[in-house]
Amino acid sequence: MSTMAVNIKTVEKVGVLHTIASKLSELNFNILYTHLFLKDDHGRIYMEVSGVDDENYLLEKIREIPDVISVKLHKTLKSTFGKRIIVIGDGIRMAETLQAAIMEADIHNRSGECISVDGMIINGGLEIQQAVKSLTKLPRVEAVVLSGSMMGGLITEEILKLKDENKDLIIISLDMIGDLISVVDHVINDTNRAGTMAVKLVSDKNYYNNEILDNKFLRKISR
Structure with a gap:
């Protein structure tokens, strides 16, 4: 069937x-x-x-x-759009992260995978919190990238709820001001690497070994 x-x-x-x-x-x-x-x-x-x-x-x-x-x-949405990555944030850092994720997804899709990238360009802490809250309503989301200069407080609380409801969801953050970076899965200090890594982490191909993934603060390999 x-x-x-x-x-x-x-x-x-x-x-x-x-x-x-x-x-x-x-x-x-x-x-x-x-x-x-x-x-x-x-x-x-x-x-x-x-x-x-x-x-x-x-x-x-x-x-x-x-x-x-x-x-x-x-066609089913999965066969059309595949695995879904959401990039949330604003400003040039968000734009760079989104562009990197799209370019990396294009490479993977050319080799037979199916990965799509969506950008939620949002300014303001409360607005970003509401955007994170809305992610529970979206199907097929496998990774979320938070890209900006400062995030914490209500956003952090919403991320914790999201992680609790979605155990397999990968959450990546740029290294920025605020307590958000203390609760995400991976912290990366380069916008291009953040977008690229999000795609590689949801890919069917095994790009990272467990030793690398166990290091939540990936500053050493992100320079």
Whole structure:
């Protein structure tokens, strides 16, 4: 059995998503992820469904649901965007970190991997704290890079909550003023190295041995 993704166009009315979910449950399909939005006065539903033996059977059963206008197969978000890295911060340091991560991801993707990089350009401690808080709502995030000149306090508290809820999430910080660097996984003093290392850490290839990774303050290898 495999996971399939579908795009569904529906009549815009109350209860359509519930009807679709109920029908898939009756057929013993499991919904792994869904996203609903409105476009041109119609409902648009992206859905990833597991337990699928026959994609044509899945499409047929969805088409039979009342108020479904059309349904098409789609690549899953994982196969499209792959592993996800989020760079958060502002200013030139954030821009340099983001650029380095994008360039490194491009190298990996050319060799068959699938890694995407997103930048959240945000100014202000409270705003960055809220951005970190929002990360729990984002799928497929495997690494977060905090890039700026000074971070701590509420941001640090939010990072601790994030780490507690996401044990496998890799969190990297530039070496900067504030207590944030005391709680992250890796501290790096060079913007380019921070972006590059984030990609290498989520890569399927083993770039770093345990001795290096056990050294949380990586200043010696970052110069």
